[in-house]
Amino acid sequence: MANSFRAKLTAAALLLSFAGSVFLYATARSFAAPGGGLAVPTPTPETFDQAAAVANLRESIKGRENEPAGKVFKNVKNLAEMPAGRLLAVMQFGYSRSLGVDCTHCHTPDEWSSDSRPQKQIARDMHVMAGRINNELLKGMQSLGGRQAIVNCTTCHRGQVKPATNLPGN
Template identity: 40%
Template structure:
């Protein structure tokens, strides 16, 4: 009888431990929009890569029309910056800033805003953060980037919960 009680106790302990063990963390994005945005960005990046095939290593201004930032950078680097940094940081796809049928077009206001934001980030990093003696030292060079404020949102300052359809989002009527 004692063995039976001991076995039952051990089985109960094992079942309890298994039940209380957290499941593995999912590597999937918590934001369901990200999967479709990533697919959208990949589609446009592939389209542009095909259009510039053989010219990837040339300076961006020799490959793309209307380049005002990143002059001298290889064309392929611009695609990486747009797809993997800027778009993700803002939680958008290419069509947010660009007319995807005319990449050089200035018709979208967000295209100009992005350039102005890059200038602002440069000014903060080079002219402001670098001048705070107690903060910026030879060993420590603080920098900000798009994600400092945007954090996956196209408009900084809006909490993630305010996304359309996200948790805590207002109900639509």
């Protein structure tokens, strides 16, 4: 009798602590986007396996890695001259990692050529902006000794969707 009561108590305690963790997890997630970003939510990142997505894409372009991305993929505007294999590396390290997101921030998984997510066009515009900073403003800057200094996505984003305008604590 006493034993079964204790068992019930233990079960109730376990259930409560599980509910507590779920609550904490949900709360943590709702604060997970510092600075807000766009109002378009990132779809189901819990179920998205980025490593598997990249592996599938690599498999699907096997043997064509060195062909221009514009020939291998369907809807590439800025990066068309880049080898297709390199475009995938840019997606993984240049874009996702620089912004601290996964592919689903800019893509609906398995609809890679679709422009349905506004972040994808922002990323295109950012590429053009970085290119203009590099090629029009930094190129040959005499005070820097005339060498080509560069900015890229990481320079500003540093693992965050919204680049900081202040250091922490300011």
